[in-house]
Amino acid sequence: MNAQRRDVLVIGGGISGLTVAWTLHKAGVDVCLMDAAQHVGGCSQTSRKNGFLLERGPFNVIVRDPSFERMLEDVADTVSVVPANDAAKLRYIYRHGKLHVVPTNPIALMRTKLLSVRAKARLLRGLLWSHRSQSEDETIETVVSRRLGPEVADTIVSAAVNGILAGDISKLSLGACFPLAAKIDAAMRSPIGYGLRKALGGSKDKRAKHKRKWPGLVSIEGGLGVLMDALASPMGDSCKTNCKVNSILPNNTGYEVAYKSPSGQDSELSTLSCRRIVMALPVAQTVQVLSHAFPQAASAIEPVLSSPLTIVNLGYRNTSVGHPLRGFGFLVPRNEKEMPIMGALFADSVFPHHAPRGHRLLRVFLGGAQNPDINNHTDEQLRDIAIAGLRNLLHITGDPVLVDIIRYKAAIPQYHAGHRDRIAQFIAAIEQFPGMYAVGNYLEGASLNDCVRVAHKCAENIIEDAEPKSAAMKEMPSTKNIATSCACMNKDMLSVS
Ligand SMILES: Cc1cc2nc3c(=O)[nH]c(=O)nc-3n(C[C@H](O)[C@H](O)[C@H](O)COP(=O)(O)OP(=O)(O)OC[C@H]3O[C@@H](n4cnc5c(N)ncnc54)[C@H](O)[C@@H]3O)c2cc1C
Numbered sequence: 466m467n468a469q470r471r472d473v474l475v476i477g478g479g480i481s482g483l484t485v486a487w488t489l490h491k492a493g494v495d496v497c498l499m500d501a502a503q504h505v506g507g508c509s510q511t512s513r514k515n516g517f518l519l520e521r522g523p524f525n526v527i528v529r530d531p532s533f534e535r536m537l538e539d540v541a542d543t544v545s546v547v548p549a550n551d552a553a554k555l556r557y558i559y560r561h562g563k564l565h566v567v568p569t570n571p572i573a574l575m576r577t578k579l580l581s582v583r584a585k586a587r588l589l590r591g592l593l594w595s596h597r598s599q600s601e602d603e604t605i606e607t608v609v610s611r612r613l614g615p616e617v618a619d620t621i622v623s624a625a626v627n628g629i630l631a632g633d634i635s636k637l638s639l640g641a642c643f644p645l646a647a648k649i650d651a652a653m654r655s656p657i658g659y660g661l662r663k664a665l666g667g668s669k670d671k672r673a674k675h676k677r678k679w680p681g682l683v684s685i686e687g688g689l690g691v692l693m694d695a696l697a698s699p700m701g702d703s704c705k706t707n708c709k710v711n712s713i714l715p716n717n718t719g720y721e722v723a724y725k726s727p728s729g730q731d732s733e734l735s736t737l738s739c740r741r742i743v744m745a746l747p748v749a750q751t752v753q754v755l756s757h758a759f760p761q762a763a764s765a766i767e768p769v770l771s772s773p774l775t776i777v778n779l780g781y782r783n784t785s786v787g788h789p790l791r792g793f794g795f796l797v798p799r800n801e802k803e804m805p806i807m808g809a810l811f812a813d814s815v816f817p818h819h820a821p822r823g824h825r826l827l828r829v830f831l832g833g834a835q836n837p838d839i840n841n842h843t844d845e846q847l848r849d850i851a852i853a854g855l856r857n858l859l860h861i862t863g864d865p866v867l868v869d870i871i872r873y874k875a876a877i878p879q880y881h882a883g884h885r886d887r888i889a890q891f892i893a894a895i896e897q898f899p900g901m902y903a904v905g906n907y908l909e910g911a912s913l914n915d916c917v918r919v920a921h922k923c924a925e926n927i928i929e930d931a932e933p934k935s936a937a938m939k940e941m942p943s944t945k946n947i948a949t950s951c952a953c954m955n956k957d958m959l960s961v962s
Pocket of ligand 1 (some may be wrong): 525
């Protein structure tokens with residue numbers, strides 16, 4: 466055993482942990498980051514194969530939070546932000562064997578073939594007047610069906626939510642996933658009336674709003690992995706990979722973590738003491754490291770499940786793809802049972818540098834909450850499923866020149882009904898321990914922007930809280946704040962909605 470001591474230890478080097486550590490390091494705080502993997506970045510990794518740029522996890526970002534914007538400006542010497550092509554504005558939903566453009570205005574909504582005439586009449590009625598929410602924590606399906614009719618929920622909303630959260634609208638909480646929508650639902654009867662009021666009275670709000678430097682979807686030149694490396698590199702040796710934390714114990718001066726270091730023998734664990742600790746792990750791993758010494762905190766979030774996901778990247782020669790692939794991609798609603806995939810992104814239409822000249826790159830999604838057994842398939846089966854989903858639809862002939870498969874057992878945390886209460890209990894439980902903090906995608910939204918926002922807020926609390934007193938999480942949001950501050954997981958994820 467070798468023991469060391471640091472002021473702050475961050476466990477987990479995805480975007481959440483890196484943001485905390487980078488911000489603290491910049492402020493001169495003695496901080497160390499440990500990650501179990503060989504490379505920092507968590508699910509935000511980029512690789513290259515045969516001239517294709519492959520994002521292992523997130524594909525694009527929406528930079529909404531000012532702290533995210535400032536962070537990108539600070540690393541501008543090594544990180545260049547690349548805006549998405551204008552073509553990305555066109556998005557499709559698969560229905561009855563065809564791709565339909567997602568309607569983005571009332572006239573397009575009335576004309577779309579995505580919905581039956583009856584569903585459109587029901588939608589119109591709901592937009593003019595429909596019942597407000599009677600309960601605090603309804604599922605997305607319940608609210609949308611009550612407001613706009615079951616067909617809209619089944620077709621448009623189930624597809625969009627599949628794209629954003631790989632989730633099931635019959636289980637996800639509207640309030641936890643889309644707090645603003647839940648707030649509006651609770652407040653008014655007429656969605657059209659609300660829209661008009663906003664349009665007429667909104668000019669003042671708009672002026673007060675932060676003007677975003679990158680208003681649309683963006684990525685990073687060379688891929689998102691470049692950003693992760695840029696955040697890690699100023700820390701030098703204080704950013705430790707191949708260090709898997711096993712447990713955390715409170716002691717007189719803070720915390721002691723036991724971790725498996727790359728130099729340790731098979732069963733030997735090293736220890737490190739720190740005054741303050743930040744858990745920046747996926748939800749299941751947070752439960753694991755807390756379960757021994759902090760059972761109350763661990764049990765609060767143990768029920769939070771994450772949906773499995775597989776990405777099959779297919780690269781084709783230009784000449785093999787008959788469809789122009791103009792747009793961001795398409796999503797599949799839950800009522801299209803015979804379609805074996807969740808959707809696909811037209812990767813090089815959004816970011817042309819993702820495919821070599823003369824080639825196309827399709828990023829196909831399989832699994833999600835609707836198809837949790839997807840990872841039981843072999844690579845060959847996954848490849849065949851992905852190809853079968855696209856071949857006729859996109860007029861593809863010939864074989865792909867690139868097949869690359871990325872499997873996630875637990876990709877996106879699912880904010881099911883009751884989520885906000887669980888997180889409130891979790892926060893209350895760790896508030897008992899001075900100097901203990903948690904960040905990550907199971908708290909206030911799973912998008913990169915949400916992770917950065919939460920992580921930056923946490924780092925600021927640590928900096929301000931140089932001498933931690935009784936409540937370590939005192940400036941982290943209460944559940945009420947979580948519910949209202951989640952700008953939440955909107956179009957910046959897998960979404961083509
Ligand atoms: C396939 C996919 C596509 C996505 N697409 C988008 C998108 O396009 N846009 C968007 O905004 N968001 C997207 N998201 C969501 C977003 O990328 C994630 O929510 C976010 O990256 C999570 O970051 P994190 O740092 O909280 O966790 P992670 O990235 O999961 O990082 C956690 C880190 O903890 C480490 N770790 C785990 N256990 C231990 C341990 N015991 N000891 C030490 N270290 C440990 C892991 O190695 C990992 O590095 C996507 C997510 C996935 C999975």
